[in-house]
Amino acid sequence: MSQLAQLSEAEIEERFHIPSRTAIQFMLAGFVRERESFSVQFGVNRDTFQTLLLAVQPDKDRLIFDCSGSQETNRRLLDSEQLSFAAHPGGILVHFSTGPAIDVNFEGARAFAVKLPKVLVRLQRREHFRIETPRVRPLEFFARLADGALFNSPVHDISVAGIGLSANNVPDSFAVGVVLPNCRFALPEEASDLFCAATLRNITELEGRAGLRLFRxxxxxxxxxxxxxxxxxxxxxxxxxERRDLA
Structure with missing residues (x-):
């Protein structure tokens, strides 16, 4: 059995979580310096916008980040109890959560402040290993579209960073950059479905057997x-x- 398969959830968390206050401050300060773009997600509707981290202020136990250009989006963010930040510096997934934000003035402009996160999660490139899923009884992915229609498709491959689908057709609303806020799929041997939001990153048309169209x-x-x-x-x-055992 692989080393990863033998890890408990607590051990996985210990491996990928950075709980050190000093290390978290150091990493966040680096993202400020490099002007790394983060997505911030909040609210029951999982609103999202891109932001920049502006400053780390350890003495005030807070992180300053840029506000949205939309006043309505800013209002909804300030009404939210929890915020979730994510970025992919160098292809490595970094994410952390915080409590509610407050309005602040930073260097003469409006910005938001949150308490410094207690934990930062960093998944190395090797942990983004993508594996093809079984063709027999494939995983099924479901997404609710903006017009209320339900889209579903078999899963081709999966990693902790994303999922690949094989579809015979693509909804008209699909385009690179479109966010699907209400998605779900089930993993074998899991008691509950996995719910998530996802962004369309690529759509590729292939020629299947007998000239049939296939989309990845x-x-x-x-x-x-x-x-x-x-x-x-x-x-x-x-x-x-399982595949090693069959080899």
């Missing part, structure tokens, strides 16, 4: 909770173990 659709998970990322990690480890 790549989706990136948006701020996937750590517990759900751990569930996917365990599923990938099980597949690897």
């Amino acid at each position: 659709i790549g989706l990136q998970f948006n701020d996937l909770p750590t517990a759900d990322a751990n569930r996917i990690q365990r599923y990938i480890a099980r597949l690897e173990h």
